[in-house]
Amino acid sequence: MTAQTPMLDVQNVTKVFGIATGFMRKPLTLTALSDISFQVNEGETLGIVGESGCGKSTLGRCILQLLTPEEGKVLWLGQDLTTLKPDEMRKHRRDLQIIFQDPLASLNPRMTVGGIIEDPLRTLMPEMSQKQRRAKVIEMMEAVGLLPEMINRYPHEFSGGQAQRIGIARALITEPKLIVCDEPVSALDVSIQAQILNLLSELRDRFNLTLIFISHDLSVVRHVSDRIVVLYLGRMIEYAPRDELYNDPKHPYTRALLTAVPVPDPKLARQRKITELRGEIPSPINPPSGCAFRSRCPYAIPVCAEKRPEIESSGELRSVACHRWREIEVEPVATGG
Amino acid sequence: MANVLEVENLDVTFSLHDGEVHAVRELSFVLGEGETLAVVGESGSGKSQAFLAMMGLLARNGRATGKAKLAGTDLLALSSSELDKHRGLDIAMIFQDPMTSLNPSLKIGKQLSEVLVRHRHMSEADSAKRAIEMLDRVGIPEASRRASSYPHELSGGMRQRVMIAMALLCEPKVLIADEPTTALDVTVQAQMLDLFKTLTADFGTALVIITHDLGVVAGLADRMMVMYAGRAVEAGGVDDLFYDPKHPYTFGLLHSTPHVETSGQRLSPIDGLPPSLEHLPTGCAFHPRCAFAMPECRKERPKLTDRGPKRSAACFYEGTLSEKEAAQ
Amino acid sequence: MSSITKKDEVMEAYTEALERLDAPKGRSLGQDALRRLIANKAALVSIIVLGVIIVAALIGPHLTPWDVAKVDWGSIRKPPDFAKGHFLGTDQNGRDLLARLFQGTQMSLMVAGVATVVSVVIGITYGAVAGYFGGRIDAMMMRFVDVMYALPYMLFVIILVVVFGRSPILLFVGIGALEWLTMARIVRGQTLTLKEKEFIEAARAGGAKPFTIIMRHIVPNLTGPVVIYATLTVPEIIITESFLSYLGLGVQEPLTSLGTLISNGAAVAEALPWLLISPAIVLVSMLLCLTYIGDGLRDALDPKDR
Numbered sequence: 001m002t003a004q005t006p007m008l009d010v011q012n013v014t015k016v017f018g019i020a021t022g023f024m025r026k027p028l029t030l031t032a033l034s035d036i037s038f039q040v041n042e043g044e045t046l047g048i049v050g051e052s053g054c055g056k057s058t059l060g061r062c063i064l065q066l067l068t069p070e071e072g073k074v075l076w077l078g079q080d081l082t083t084l085k086p087d088e089m090r091k092h093r094r095d096l097q098i099i100f101q102d103p104l105a106s107l108n109p110r111m112t113v114g115g116i117i118e119d120p121l122r123t124l125m126p127e128m129s130q131k132q133r134r135a136k137v138i139e140m141m142e143a144v145g146l147l148p149e150m151i152n153r154y155p156h157e158f159s160g161g162q163a164q165r166i167g168i169a170r171a172l173i174t175e176p177k178l179i180v181c182d183e184p185v186s187a188l189d190v191s192i193q194a195q196i197l198n199l200l201s202e203l204r205d206r207f208n209l210t211l212i213f214i215s216h217d218l219s220v221v222r223h224v225s226d227r228i229v230v231l232y233l234g235r236m237i238e239y240a241p242r243d244e245l246y247n248d249p250k251h252p253y254t255r256a257l258l259t260a261v262p263v264p265d266p267k268l269a270r271q272r273k274i275t276e277l278r279g280e281i282p283s284p285i286n287p288p289s290g291c292a293f294r295s296r297c298p299y300a301i302p303v304c305a306e307k308r309p310e311i312e313s314s315g316e317l318r319s320v321a322c323h324r325w326r327e328i329e330v331e332p333v334a335t336g337g
Numbered sequence: 338m339a340n341v342l343e344v345e346n347l348d349v350t351f352s353l354h355d356g357e358v359h360a361v362r363e364l365s366f367v368l369g370e371g372e373t374l375a376v377v378g379e380s381g382s383g384k385s386q387a388f389l390a391m392m393g394l395l396a397r398n399g400r401a402t403g404k405a406k407l408a409g410t411d412l413l414a415l416s417s418s419e420l421d422k423h424r425g426l427d428i429a430m431i432f433q434d435p436m437t438s439l440n441p442s443l444k445i446g447k448q449l450s451e452v453l454v455r456h457r458h459m460s461e462a463d464s465a466k467r468a469i470e471m472l473d474r475v476g477i478p479e480a481s482r483r484a485s486s487y488p489h490e491l492s493g494g495m496r497q498r499v500m501i502a503m504a505l506l507c508e509p510k511v512l513i514a515d516e517p518t519t520a521l522d523v524t525v526q527a528q529m530l531d532l533f534k535t536l537t538a539d540f541g542t543a544l545v546i547i548t549h550d551l552g553v554v555a556g557l558a559d560r561m562m563v564m565y566a567g568r569a570v571e572a573g574g575v576d577d578l579f580y581d582p583k584h585p586y587t588f589g590l591l592h593s594t595p596h597v598e599t600s601g602q603r604l605s606p607i608d609g610l611p612p613s614l615e616h617l618p619t620g621c622a623f624h625p626r627c628a629f630a631m632p633e634c635r636k637e638r639p640k641l642t643d644r645g646p647k648r649s650a651a652c653f654y655e656g657t658l659s660e661k662e663a664a665q
Numbered sequence: 666m667s668s669i670t671k672k673d674e675v676m677e678a679y680t681e682a683l684e685r686l687d688a689p690k691g692r693s694l695g696q697d698a699l700r701r702l703i704a705n706k707a708a709l710v711s712i713i714v715l716g717v718i719i720v721a722a723l724i725g726p727h728l729t730p731w732d733v734a735k736v737d738w739g740s741i742r743k744p745p746d747f748a749k750g751h752f753l754g755t756d757q758n759g760r761d762l763l764a765r766l767f768q769g770t771q772m773s774l775m776v777a778g779v780a781t782v783v784s785v786v787i788g789i790t791y792g793a794v795a796g797y798f799g800g801r802i803d804a805m806m807m808r809f810v811d812v813m814y815a816l817p818y819m820l821f822v823i824i825l826v827v828v829f830g831r832s833p834i835l836l837f838v839g840i841g842a843l844e845w846l847t848m849a850r851i852v853r854g855q856t857l858t859l860k861e862k863e864f865i866e867a868a869r870a871g872g873a874k875p876f877t878i879i880m881r882h883i884v885p886n887l888t889g890p891v892v893i894y895a896t897l898t899v900p901e902i903i904i905t906e907s908f909l910s911y912l913g914l915g916v917q918e919p920l921t922s923l924g925t926l927i928s929n930g931a932a933v934a935e936a937l938p939w940l941l942i943s944p945a946i947v948l949v950s951m952l953l954c955l956t957y958i959g960d961g962l963r964d965a966l967d968p969k970d971r
Contacts, residue, residue: 051522066869086874093872106863109694110885119881120871153691159610170867189379190549194593194606201603216523219552223595223604260527262552264594266575269556276531277524279478280494 005078006039007210008063008178013037013072015058015234019285030285032058033069033234037311040178045204045211047225047242049218051257053284054231056214057101060180063212064096065089076178094124097171101183103163107155114151117141117170124174140169143206144199161192165199172203178210185220197223218261222246227317230254233284233292236311240318250320252328253293291323299328341510341543342368342428347403347413349383349390349567358614360386362567364403365641368511373537373544375558375575377551377590381611383567384547388513392430393420408510426456429504433516435496439488445499446472446484449506456507471502476532494525498532505536512537513545518553530557551594555579560647563587566612566622569641573648583650585627588658605660621652629654695888701965708961711954718951722770731761733768734919744939754939756929765921766943772922773948776837777902781895783841788848789891793879795849796856807853810846818843826914839909840902848894855890859883889966896959900952907948923948 015033032055040046048056061067063074065081074081076092084092097120100106107116117140118133128136138148144165155163164184171179181200185193201224204211215221221228228245230238230253238251249255256277263269277296282288288295294304303323311321322328349361361383368374378384390401391412405412407428412420432438440448446468453464465484472480475498488496497517504512514533518526534557537544546557554561554575562572563586571584582588589607609626612618618625624634633653641651702708726733730750740749741759753762795806822839859865860883868878907924909915916922923944930941 051524061866064870066866090872093870096870098867098870100863100867102863106867108864108868108882108886110888112691112693119868119873123872123874123877149689150691152689154693156694157691161610167867170871174871189611190551190590191379191593191607192610194595194604195608197595198603198606217595218523219595256524260523262526262530262550262556264551264555264579264591264596266555266579269552276528280492280525281522 007042007077008040008212009073009075010039010063011037011073011075013059013062013069013074015055015062015067015069028285031234031287032284033062035311036072036229036231036234036236038229038236038239040210040212042177042210043208044226045213045224047221047228048212048214048231049216049221049228049257050231051216051281053233053281055234055284056216056231057182058234059231060098060182060212060214064098064180066098090124093120094174095177096180097174097176097178098180098182099164099167099171099184102187103160103167104155104158106167107163109155112152112154113141113146113158113166116155116166117173120170120174136173137169140173143172143203144169159192160188161196164188164196168196168199168203172207175207176209178212180212180214182214183216184213186215186217193220200224218257219263230257233282233287235292235308236321237293238318238320239311240315240320244315244318250314250318250325250328251322252297252299291321299324338369338371340367341370341408342545343404343406344387344391345404345406347387347390347401347405349386349395349399349401351396352398352400356615359567360399360614361390361401364564364569366562366569366572368543368545370510371537371541371543372560373533373546373558375554375561376545376547376564377549377554377561378564379549379611381566381614382564384564385515387564388430388515388545388547392424392428392513393417394430422456425452425504425509426507427509428511428513429507429509430513430515431497431500431504431517433519435493435500436488438500439496441488444485444487445491449484449499449503452503452506467506468502471506472499475499475502475505475536476528477502494521494529497521497529501529501532501536505540505542508540509542511543511545513547515547516549517546519548519550526553533557551579551590563590566617567614568622568651570623570652571648571650572641573645573650577645577648582658583644583648584652585629585654585658586623587650589626589628592660629656629658698889698962698965702961705961705964707957708965711957711961714950715954715958718770718947718954719774722767722774725767726764726771729761729764729767731764733760733764736760742937744937753943754937756940757933757937762940762943765926766947769921769923769926769944770947770951772916772920773903773906773924773951776840776906776922777899779837780840780844780902780906781899783837784844784848784898785891785895787841787845789852789884789887791845792849792852792854793856793883793887796853797860797875797879797883799857799860803853807850810849813846822909822914840905843905844898844902847898848891851890851894852887855887856883859886893959893963893966896955896962900955903948903951 013033013036014031017030017032018027019030020027036059038046048059050056058067062069065074069082072082076096081089081092114134114137117137121128121133121136137151141148141151146162146165146169155166158166184200185196188196197220200211203209211224213221213224222242225242227239227241229236230251232253238245238249238254245254246258249258259272279296282292282295288305290305290307291309294300297304301324307323309321309323311319314320314325344367345365347361347364348359351358351360364387376384386395386399389395390399391405393412395401401413403413407423410423412423415423439445446465449468449471450461450464453459453467454461459467469480469484472484477483477495477498491499518529521529530553533544536542546553548554558575560573561575561578562569563578563584564570565586571578571582571587578587579591582591586607592605593607595604607626612622620635620638624630627634631653639651639653641649644650731737736759737751737755738759740746740751740755742757743751743755745752745754751761751763753766756762756765791806795803825839865878865882868882873881903923906915906922907927910922910924911928916925926944927941927948930944934941
């Protein structure tokens with residue numbers, strides 16, 4: 001695989017859920033993701049950011065085939081995962097792992113820490129002996145900063161931060177190439193968040209991992225990502241390298257999002273001019289016609305209600321989905337930048 | 338500026354089957370009229386329990402001692418029925434999850450007008466009108482129609498606005514907001530914080546905002562108080578604490594937060610874990626995690642001392658707090 | 666597998682050393698629950714009483730002076746007489762009531778035990794599979810359960826009796842066949858909840874096959890509700906067995922069960938009260954104990970401890 005071929009190539013992924021409404025009534029359709037395309041190169045960290053209903057968690061699961069997209073392809077090292085049968089997909093699971101948001105819910109309360117961490121090895125590398133597995137578990141525990149003596153303890157005996165380390169050890173044990181991190185620090189205290197973020201960066205460098213970092217927290221995403229995808233109601237509305245996104249956002253939603261993030265600096269906070277958005281995020285069951293963001297957008301014009309904007313290139317390695325991105329004078333953000 | 342809330346030596350203790358736990362110890366502070374005070378801490382800091390105690394909302398195995406004077410009246414000395422008269426009228430509290438704070442089987446207009454009928458002894462008609470006015474004031478579109486909705490018909494942000502409306506209906510002197518925006522989306526949070534600013538200015542309400550998010554503090558508060566393991570470890574003006582913190586924990590928090598300047602670099606997290614309240618370290622509760630710890634920190638607990646005009650910190654270390662010093 | 670290199674040997678040596686280090690055992694949820702259960706006074710007393718009854722039922726027959734089938738012609742229909750060794754009296758046939766009581770209790774316990782095991786095993790398997798796979802499989806499986814529920818139970822048992830003749834085995838099958846339905850429903854409900862938890866997703870991401878997930882991740886987390894439900898239905902099973910025997914569909918002479926003893930005793934309660942009182946006391950005690958234990962288990966296994 002050359003440096004040019006992306007490791008992960010997501011093409012036009014669409015995911016729809018049916019919601020039962022009653023015995024004789026037609027089920028509602030919820031389009032969680034609509035026509036999502038992006039690429040991730042080896043060693044990169046892609047940030048996926050958005051608020052509730054944007055579909056970011058669904059996207060993470062579609063990449064790993066924990067959910068199957070209705071349309072589109074997920075090309076991993078050139079192979080389309082969506083067409084694989086479960087047995088064939090299993091061969092790839094060694095290389096594709098996931099870390100969850102709620103550390104304690106992601107650990108089986110009835111298994112010991114050792115059992116939890118070695119579980120993927122038992123399934124995916126059955127040729128390993130029990131001793132070899134144990135050795136690997138201890139290696140991983142040390143790598144994530146857990147004392148090996150804790151190996152027989154149960155999840156409920158740990159704090160949130162430690163439990164998340166267990167989850168990370170489990171994700172790393174098969175030596176994956178790509179890890180989807182689904183809001184890995186959102187449920188943790190601030191001081192622990194920083195520890196875990198540092199740990200993830202360290203591990204990424206040490207094991208040469210490619211990460212997909214999903215979060216609603218823009219400051220965190222900015223801290224770890226190389227490139228960022230912004231989602232709104234299941235649609236990709238902007239895609240750019242980190243610094244460009246934060247310094248020069250092209251989409252009105254991105255800009256609003258960036259200014260809405262409270263910044264821990266009183267003087268800057270006072271200077272800031274926030275683009276306040278009207279209203280709230282619409283329900284994904286019934287999104288606005290045309291551009292999903294138009295109901296809250298300060299720059300909306302009639303065409304925004306008629307036609308959904310296509311995602312188009314807005315510079316080198318960046319794209320945006322907005323009818324008016326060229327015309328809008330988006331002021332530089334007074335701090336996000 | 339008069340003080341609308343004066344707290345002296347507030348202690349909150351919970352009796353568990355195998356002993357007692359002190360959730361809050363010796364907490365003292367004042368809140369001026371119309372001021373916004375941020376109370377910052379992580380889980381186990383006691384920040385919520387202190388205020389739940391003042392509102393008389395502690396769990397049954399909880400006990401509070403000390404004084405909490407609201408415009409002269411000690412709330413902790415009142416009986417439950419006497420406290421009822423003040424709750425909602427002079428002092429109100431809103432919580433993180435509005436869904437559990439609202440009655441799911443009553444229309445929101447009714448829930449609001451109930452408060453007025455009870456505390457202000459208004460007539461049904463007048464209170465209904467005032468309720469709609471308030472809903473409009475907090476930014477709920479089509480307020481008169483919305484007043485007939487049930488809580489589950491509203492989104493999270495809307496519900497939180499209803500809570501704010503309910504809390505401010507009687508124009509209380511103090512509003513306590515416990516992590517009011519943590520469960521909300523970023524863009525909705527921004528609207529909510531703006532709303533807090535406008536309303537507290539309009540009504541002259543003093544606001545206590547309990548949060549772990551330093552960004553929220555920076556954007557909203559005049560003064561802040563940092564709590565750790567049940568005690569206040571630093572207090573003062575927001576600018577003072579952000580740009581020149583005197584307590585290593587405050588310093589650590591500021592440097593743990595991903596921030597504009599730190600993108601790409603490593604954060605300097607605080608090592609270790611928050612202490613268990615049942616097994617606090619000797620001396621200063623923070624010393625095991627402190628990069629500036631000295632031998633005396635283990636032996637004796639530092640008291641809150643003045644560190645300048647209108648600010649205080651509980652720490653023996655007098656030197657500068659900086660990354661460089663921390664490395665030593 | 667680049668990792669299985671020399672490093673492996675080093676790690677193995679480390680593991681050996683660690684084993685000698687004796688990593689402390691964690692406190693499992695089960696141990697926590699057990700501790701809480703024992704702290705519950707009512708449950709503890711009930712466990713002891715029930716234990717006594719069970720032990721007595723098992724070894725009692727070897728200790729009584731009178732054999733269960735032996736007829737004491739000299740003491741027919743006699744109230745308790747310690748001198749003759751009839752501690753609880755004799756019945757209309759001159760048999761020692763204490764010996765009969767031991768045997769009856771044994772029978773009732775056996776029926777309850779076997780029926781519970783049968784219903785638990787079938788119920789868990791059925792419910793977990795239906796719950797995990799969901800969709801049409803679940804719908805079909807649960808419709809079957811619904812249909813079975815609707816069938817008149819008595820009719821079903823009578824048909825069994827007609828086909829297989831009367832035997833205690835019939836009781837086990839008949840009662841177990843009814844109880845598994847409710848167990849399956851409960852297990853399915855729990856599985857539906859568990860299925861959504863992130864650790865199940867984690868297992869799927871780790872490549873585990875559905876069968877592995879059900880056995881390794883779902884079933885162990887079902888023990889709470891299953892144990893509670895099982896404990897609370899044992900009383901029900903005993904009563905059902907008693908009822909069936911009373912109707913003549915269950916245990917028949919010379920074997921006896923608590924139910925049979927009670928029905929015999931009830932018939933002559935005015936004249937020979939002791940024939941009713943002893944088995945009734947034992948039955949009621951067992952039922953109370955089981956109920957308290959079930960309640961205690963429910964409190965102990967409630968994961969509200971966090």
